[in-house]
Amino acid sequence: MDIENIFDIFCRLAELDKDSSVRLLFLCEGAMRYVMHRLTDPAAVECGGRTEYAAAALAYYRYVLLSLTDGGAGEIKVGDITVKQNGCDKAEAAEKLCRDAFAQITDLTGDNEFVFKGV
16 A cells, blocks of 8 residues: 555545645554554555555545544634534545445455344
8 A cells, every 4th residue: 555645545535735734644644554454464455446545535534523523614604694514414424435445345354244133
């Protein structure tokens, strides 16, 4: 996996400029380590595209969660009019994107999400 590719994909997902977003590179590095740790075969790191996309999707999801906790998002007030943004919708979409990306690499991670259910 290449951190530059992951960062590029992350910036496109987050609609951010690469030059001004270098401070967020730590999200991509952490996501890359997380994906690499979950791979069952070390040679799977060379699969590139799918694993890099999964790492970028995870970094984006973490970015969305981080941006929701900074207190800056959510409400704009102009005179008597207040417009509120529902950050949960964005977080849910980012989570779905991340789950989908990880579903595409289950052959490399061995995750089957096996669940026991009671009747």
